Amino acid sequence: MKRRLRMLAQGTRMLGRDWRAGELRVLAAALVVAVASITSVSFFADRVSRALVRDAHQLLGADLVLASDHAWQQGVAEEIARRGLERAQATTFISMAITGEPGGPASQRSQLAGVKAVSENYPLRGRLRIAPAPNAPDAAAASGPERGTVWIEERLVTALGAPVGARLKLGNASFEVAAVLTLEPERGANFFNIAPRLFMNLADVPATGLVQTGSRVWYYLYAAGPREAVAALESWARGELGRGQSVENLESGRPEVRVAIERAQRFLGLTALLAAILAGVAIALGTRRFVERHLDGCAVMRCLGATQGKLLWVFGFEFFILGIFSCTAGVLVGYGAQFVISGILGELLRADLPAPSLLPALQGFLVGLVLLLGFALPPLVQLKNVPAVRVIRRESGVTKSGTLAVYAAGLGALAALLIWQAGDFRMGAYVVAGFAVAVGCFALVAWILLRMIASGGLVRRLGARSTSLRYGLANLRRHSRGNAVQVASLALGLTAVLLLTFTRNDLVDAWRRSAPPDAPNRFLLGVQPDQLDAVKQFFARSGLGAPDLSPMVRGRVVKLNGKAVSAADFAEERARRLVEREFNLSFAERLPTHNALVQGEWFAPGEDGLSVEEGIAKTLGWRIGDELSFTVGGEAFSARVTSLRRLRWDSMKVNFFVIGPPRLLERFPSSYISAFRVEPGGEPLINDLTARFPNLTVVDVGAALRQAQSVIDQVISAVEIVFLFALGAGLLVLYSALVATEDERRREAAVMRVYGASRAQVTGSQRVEFLAMGLLAGLLATAGAAAIGQLLAQRVFELDLPPSPALWIAGPLAGVLLLSLNAWLSARKVLSASPALTLRDSV
């Protein structure tokens, strides 16, 4: 014990001395970068996943919603207050809204509205958004409408000709239009078959005289507060529910936001993985250099009586303490960065994120220590094997034993940790395996090419003209193994840098394009089959382009493989909801262009089948070959699932969970639906449309679209921060790879000069060698970055990435420039010092 303590003390002293000598800075920097990127991302992911749950509550308007088709018994409302929870109330019903003087029918306009009467503190979670006029910038409303006023959707404004300030009548009461409603979170994405929304104050409802027994009215109670209290209320309420009453829970949320955030988390996770592995490489390279520089010192220490075990412990402690300090610094940096990321995403995630938990710090710390152990230990272990006789005979080298096995173990442990951290086995495995393959390929290709470049014939033919060229090429051949390693590490660092600059830009652009600025901003619902031609003509005449009208059949799933399906079969709330509701089914001959088949075949002509969205299939446990039975308006049909599709939720196009061939679904009553785009100022067209076809409904999804776009923009800026870490790690790898052979080259140059080589010859031969290596590393890195970019785009992000010519120019150029700069710098170092000094330094 006392001996261990002494070694710990010795390790600490050595740490101080090596730190002072600058031997450990790259190592420490690599560790800090790795830990910082891992922790910032997992801190952030941790907070976001908790925020997403809350976000879902905002869609609900509360933590818990109780719905009833008749007025709530007094006890329930009181119970909410009694449990110390916030409470809000709402009532919904359909009513005719009328403008103009009752006496003058000419100016009188009316429109069916979906009325929602709310208590002033509605919603308890999230905010309603309102604007002073259609298309004017909107803002969050502090509370629901005041008494005597209503907020109406744009559709109502145009249909009723009732701008802000106008008056309209609901039943027996008259109201002032106080604002245009732009966003009702609770309504989210399910705006189908809902009349345009009108918000009013709950206290005004009796005056309208509209709510009488027998009218179709829903009563809602909202509750919000601490999780445990809400959960307790929920279980209590479930026991109290009578007929026509239900507890409403989390809806699946806005799919476009979910997609963006999931993608961002994948982006972030991947970048952090990349940073960690790159840092690992920098650590391995840095440690190798450290070991080479300490071989003599260790031999001396062995002479002075240090046993192998002692050396191992002392260096082990030295690195361990270094690890503790660097990892702590990394966690702190990561914690700070996470605040910046959350700041950028603050608006997206709404106000206060839940405080970060400690788990990410622990994860980052562990990753850092494993990195250090896995990548520094194998070379470090060599130090103890230095024979003491090296002090007398310098060539006495180190017997290398089993370092590869130790590396493999380290890499394995790291992979396990990273996969645990990323929480995504497939992606983690992709990255780790892809990385190992890339390193192997780089080294192999570099080695073969270097030997080819330096092959005898070439050297003789070119070398006849210049000694520098001959020496340079000969050096390439002589060092081919060491150079191959160096080129591979350079290529690796460069790949990371290229990936994070060029490819990242392309990826981000592709991502932005996924929600293009000309995406549809209106949905058209309820087109009857006999109106199709007329509607199409209207669109053509108005210059709105041809609408892609998709048929929609509403049906309920009743059986799976002959067995009845009920909500009770599912634990997941989303699954229950899906099963309880009517599905929007569609039929089509061909696969919609914005969908992609991921499994199975599209229907062959003349065959029945169903194509299902892969997410819903997963949620509901449907597989290819399962037979599904639906009822549509009392009639039933069955078909097998023949394919799974992937949708672009953020494309803002019309999407269907289930599609069948026309022959299966055509016979059912259907209506058509379309997404289209109206430029600002095009509202009168919409009014013309609804005036000509009064049964049609036009839904404004512009707000949702704008939101989706701002989500993507914010997410992208957050991702960029983590990119910086990975970029830093990539640069560290580059630096470590460059200095890896510096000592040896300096010694060689000094020897050459002692034997009379001119400065020009020395620099010339090094320049040739570096140029070849730079070009090679640049080409390898470019190919690597292009390949990885494509793989990521297609497999992980589901985006199309066009090939980038800029990358193919910049990559090789960067390699050549980098190594030329390095050649110039190292030549200056070597030549400015006298050969004697260099040699003395290096013995």
Add this chain to the structure above:
Amino acid sequence: MKNSEQTILSARGIGKTVKSGSSDLVILREIDFGVIAGEAVAIVGASGSGKSTLLAILAGLDTPSAGTVELDGTDIFALDEDARAELRGRAVGFVFQSFQLLPSLTALENVMLPLELAGRTDADEIAREVLSRVELGERLAHYPKHLSGGEQQRVALARAFSVRPKLLFADEPTGSLDAESGAGVIDLIFELNRGFGTTLVMVTHDEHLAQRCGRVIRLAAGRIAP
């Protein structure tokens, strides 16, 4: 030390053969001699005669192909390498032709190193004291690369003597030095040899220096020349 006539180092039947390519190369054969505590012994011989190899074996840095070495009463090749290292730390000091100072450590820290490795808590004081004895008390914080060759070798001497070794092995300690600083280092070695009662085994090319030692062992083609 019970007795000033005690043999502190004895070599019996030392042979060293290395494989070079397909044939065996004999570097040393049948070396026998003893060294008495406090003695100063020079090993001389032509270049390539095996001096350095012999020294490395005597100090337990290298292993012989045949024969035994007894150092301070211990058969060192009956020990494993770690035990030999401990014995070196306890009883042996080294000075090399190429100094072998650690470049990232200051002069003081270089001298402290063996003391620290031995777990001494007074490493700092002892190192300062020894460094002032080699007249480098003013250069404590200097790094090896800022010291002249002679100064570096004096730091190496201070390092060797800091643990008060019973035996000092020196392999051409003046080989990298000019005549003047070489002489200074040699004077210092003998001074310390006398002052601490350290036994000295020194490899040298320098006939004059060899004569200052009490005894000269001549090597020729791997054997002790008569």
